Structures are given as C-alpha cells and as structure tokens.
Amino acid sequence: MPLMRLIKYERTKMSELVPLTADEYGAYYNGTAVSATRTHQNGMLDIPKGIELNAATPKADCHLTGYYSDYGAGLIGVYGDYETPSAGVKAAGGISMLSHVGEYVYTDKDSEKHVGQKVDDYYATKFARLFLDNAGSSVGMGINSATDCHTRCDRILYDQVLQKTIPNGVVPWGFSFSDSHNDTSINDAFTVHMMPTQNTGAMRTSMEKGQFFAVAHYSYGYELNGMSELPENFVPDAERNDTPIVTSIRVDEENDKITVTGKNFNCITWVSNGNVILRESVSDGTATLDLHSSSLLNDPYLYVRFYITGNAGICYANPMVLHVKGEEFTKVDVPTVNDTPAKLRKLVTILDKLIFQHSIFVRIFKKLAAGY
Structure with missing residues (x-):
C-alpha cells in the first residue's frame, strides 16, 4: 500500500519491494534459512490472510490483527473503532485479536502513571461488548507486547x-507479541502455541481455544495490591533463550487443586477475579494451588489465571473458569457503548455512500496511493 509505505517512510525508505524467491520461502518455512541467531529448528508458518487492521488512525494506534479472512486490505481505520473491523473479520469467516490496547487507553503514552490501578470502566465495557458480539471470531487481546512500555x-x-x-x-x-518494527526486537515477546502438528489449521484451533502461553522478556506491570509482576530490580535481556515456560497443567477436580509444571521459573503468581490470591517461590519446577487453602490472600471466584517468572522473563497462562456444581454465574449487563468512535464511523459511512464511492478523484487516489 503506497500511502502507508510513505507514512512509514522512516522504516520503508520507499525501497523497491522484492518478493521472496521460492527457495527463500521454503527455507523460512522449513527452518533452514541462514540466521545469525537461531533458537528453534521448526521453521515458520505462513498464516493465510493475516493483516494489521485499523491502519493510520489519528491520535493513537488502534490496531487489531485479522487472520484467515479477506477483510480489511487497504482500509484506513477510524480512531477507536475496534468494533467495525472485528465484525468485518467475523462476517468474512476469520478470527481477530486486539493489539496493544494500552496505546489507545493512554494516548499520552503515560501508562507508567497508572500502574496498579483499575482502568476506566468505559474501556472494559467497550472491549467486553466487542468480545460478546463477536464470540468465536474475536478470540482475545494482547496483554503484553514489545517492551511492555505501553x-x-x-x-x-x-x-x-x-x-x-x-x-x-x-x-x-x-x-x-513483539510488535517488532526491526529485527532486533523480534524476540521481545511471543506466544507459544500447543499444537499437535505444525500447520495453519492447528494454529487457528490453538488461537480459538486458548491453547497457548504468552511469553515476554519484559514486564513493567503491577497488580492491584501493589505487587510488581517481575522484581523491581529485574534487568531484561531479550537475547536470552531461557524464558519461563509451562510444560504441563494438571487439574484435580475432586480436590480442587491445580498443579503446574514448567521450566526456567522460580516464582508463580495466581490471580482470580482481578486479585492476586497467592504468590510463592518455586525451586523444583512444580507448584500446586489449593483453592481451599487458608493462606490465600483473596477468595477465588469466577476464574483463575497464573503467571510464572524467572531470570529471563515472564510466562502468562490463559484463564481457567471456576465452575461450582449446581451453580451458575449471574449474568453481567454489558451495554453497547455509543462513543465518539461509533459516531465517527457513522459519519464516515454516510460520507462514503454519498460522496467517496462516486468520486473520480477518490478512485484515482485509491489507485495511486492505496494501491487498489
């Protein structure tokens, strides 16, 4: 897209686009491409129709990523409008994920002033409504990206x-995810998917079912009780290859216990309903949560999730819902947010139908600047 390449000139330099040859493509795919640093031998997956959506939004990046669908190519975004592209990807049969939403929540890039505090409920309601409206397609959100500054x-x-x-x-x-803008930041953060085979179908299933762990070399997050996720004197090194990782999770439903086994970690933190319920040191690679333990800091409710930390970073597990036999959760009202982005989207839609779709100048602009 020429316009976007021009906007990002400091990165693209408007250099000639040189597609990979068949041999180069194959080398990346099977893991034999020449690399100064290689941590894995399993090659790459080419996920079809992956795209960053909501391009070129003013004031702040309001990105989300789409996969397995044709929606969004060449479309400029509307500030704060995550809803339209999420619905578009769903209608096209794909899946999507919200990216680094902290850049939208804190447009002044001052998230460090808000650590350990609840976020304005407007954002929680906005995104919760989006996930409910696009269930099965909008599969989740980034919780730690790049160096975690935003x-x-x-x-x-x-x-x-x-x-x-x-x-x-x-x-x-x-x-x-690393949100890498250069090759030196590729390893800042990543997601480890648990797949029986390495193919695009298994990848989609793992994204839809939460069968993965989110791993990062960086964390500047604080819990509501003031605990920092990583020690305050932690020094990140994104070149290290010994980030914490979970190798097994065993759930004892009869005794309400969860046992986690992993590598490269020395501490585990359990979070439930937004509160830390337990943090403990680990020396043998195994930790067990007893949901009825008297040492818990708060009563577990609704779900539990955990993260493990070590000398090279942090690994987050996805939430596990807590079901009590014979009981059901009381549904929570999540209203539709009729915010400024929704009004902007309506205005843009009206202008597009009345003017832009019929303008020869817009068509020329699209051809020359947008490339379609």
Whole structure:
C-alpha cells in the first residue's frame, strides 16, 4: 500500500519491494534459512490472510490483527473503532485479536502513571461488548507486547474484561507479541502455541481455544495490591533463550487443586477475579494451588489465571473458569457503548455512500496511493 509505505517512510525508505524467491520461502518455512541467531529448528508458518487492521488512525494506534479472512486490505481505520473491523473479520469467516490496547487507553503514552490501578470502566465495557458480539471470531487481546512500555496496565484491563465476559459465557484469551518494527526486537515477546502438528489449521484451533502461553522478556506491570509482576530490580535481556515456560497443567477436580509444571521459573503468581490470591517461590519446577487453602490472600471466584517468572522473563497462562456444581454465574449487563468512535464511523459511512464511492478523484487516489 503506497500511502502507508510513505507514512512509514522512516522504516520503508520507499525501497523497491522484492518478493521472496521460492527457495527463500521454503527455507523460512522449513527452518533452514541462514540466521545469525537461531533458537528453534521448526521453521515458520505462513498464516493465510493475516493483516494489521485499523491502519493510520489519528491520535493513537488502534490496531487489531485479522487472520484467515479477506477483510480489511487497504482500509484506513477510524480512531477507536475496534468494533467495525472485528465484525468485518467475523462476517468474512476469520478470527481477530486486539493489539496493544494500552496505546489507545493512554494516548499520552503515560501508562507508567497508572500502574496498579483499575482502568476506566468505559474501556472494559467497550472491549467486553466487542468480545460478546463477536464470540468465536474475536478470540482475545494482547496483554503484553514489545517492551511492555505501553501495555503495562493491560493485564488489569484484561481482568476487568474477563469479569464482564465470563459470566456471559465468553472467555477472550490473552496474547503476547513483539510488535517488532526491526529485527532486533523480534524476540521481545511471543506466544507459544500447543499444537499437535505444525500447520495453519492447528494454529487457528490453538488461537480459538486458548491453547497457548504468552511469553515476554519484559514486564513493567503491577497488580492491584501493589505487587510488581517481575522484581523491581529485574534487568531484561531479550537475547536470552531461557524464558519461563509451562510444560504441563494438571487439574484435580475432586480436590480442587491445580498443579503446574514448567521450566526456567522460580516464582508463580495466581490471580482470580482481578486479585492476586497467592504468590510463592518455586525451586523444583512444580507448584500446586489449593483453592481451599487458608493462606490465600483473596477468595477465588469466577476464574483463575497464573503467571510464572524467572531470570529471563515472564510466562502468562490463559484463564481457567471456576465452575461450582449446581451453580451458575449471574449474568453481567454489558451495554453497547455509543462513543465518539461509533459516531465517527457513522459519519464516515454516510460520507462514503454519498460522496467517496462516486468520486473520480477518490478512485484515482485509491489507485495511486492505496494501491487498489
């Protein structure tokens, strides 16, 4: 898209686009491409029709990513309008994920001033409503991306969203990703997917079912009780290859216990209904949560999620819903948010139908600047 390449000139330099040759493509796919640093041998997956949506929004990036659908190519976004592209991807049969929403929540890039505090309920309601309206397609949100400078409050927001969606039968999953703008930041954060085979179908299933762990070398997040996710003297090193990872989760439903086994971690933190219920040191790679333990800081309710930390970073697990036999959750009212972005979208839609679709100048602009 020429216009976007021009807007991002500091990155693109408007250089000639050179497609990969068949041999180069194959080398990336099977893991034999030449690389100065290689941590895995399993090659890459080419996820079809992946796209960053809501391009070029003013004031703040309001990005989400779409997969497995044709929706969104060449479309410029509307500030704060996550709803339209989410619905568009769903209608086209794809799935989507909200990206680094902290950049939209804190447009002044001052999230460090808000750590350890609840996020304005407007955002929790807005995103919860989006997940409910697009259940099965909008599969989750980023909770830690890049160096976490703009997403440090997103885990608290995520908990607020879960408290609205889970009682209504929907569980959005928590992703992490590097949001890399250069090759030196590719390893800042990533998601480890648990797949029986490495193919695009298994990848989609893992995204839809939350069968993955979100891993990051960076965390500047604080819990509502003031606990920092990582030690305050932690020094991140994104080149390390020993980030914490979970190897198994065993649920003892009869005794209400959850046992986690993993590698490269020395501490585990359990969160339920937005509150830390337990943090403990781990020395042997195994930790067990007893939901009836008298040492819990808060009563577990609705769900539990955990993260493990070590010398090279943090690994977040997806939430597990707590079901009590014979009981059902009381549904939570999540109203539609008729906010400024919704009004802007209506205005743009009207102008598009009345003017832009019929303008020869717009058609020329699209051809030359947008590339379609």
